[in-house]
Amino acid sequence: MSLDKISAQLSGSTKSLPPVESWNPPYCGEIDIHIKANGDWFHEGSAFKRLPLVKMFASVLIKEVNNELDEYFLVTPVEKVKIQVDDAPFVLTQWHWLDEKETVMRVSTNLEDEFILDEEHPLIVNEKGDLYVTVRRNLLAKVHRNVYYQWADIAQDQQTINGTELVFSSAGCQFVLGAY
Secondary structure (H helix, E strand, O other): OOHHHHHHHHOOOOOOOOOHHHOOOOEEEEEEEEEOOOOOEEEOOEEOOOHHHHHHHHOOEEEEEEOOEEEEEEEOOOOEEEEEEOOOOEEEEEEEEOOOOOOOEEEEEOOOOEEEOOOOOOEEEOOOOOEEEEEEOOEEEEEOHHHHHHHHHHOEEEEEOOEEEEEEEEOOEEEEEEEO
8 A cells, every 4th residue: 555546546636525434445454654642644654744745634534433442544435544543633733712702712723624612523521631622523633732721721610510610612512621
């Protein structure tokens, strides 16, 4: 399996996301692509230097859960190859309010995916207390530490059955950063 072959299959892609949900290609093995916990992509140990290439591959990235293990694949209409992901394939790196009343928050990832933090793209806190946001499909972005600190600064203390929680809102949804 070669990177050039996958690139050639995807080269005609448009700006919108490919319909990977409708593709059911055969499994063709593994390719030495590795997404580090900080969001950097590597091929055969060398970092990808071209963001457009990374974004193209990210557009056909899927996650499957097998026996409670997350497995990641790049898919095209004709093949499916497994890659390695250390944590989450994306990192949430920026955010800003879309309105003066600070009620709708737009967030963005290291690969320039932008979306509203809302019911469709919720904040998730795992059992270790790490924060993630759903980007698309079932793919997550880990919340960068700087974003976490900025959110902690705007969050309000709220008494709940879990104790005192740090809470903030976006798009009519409340999100909990954690309890103390």
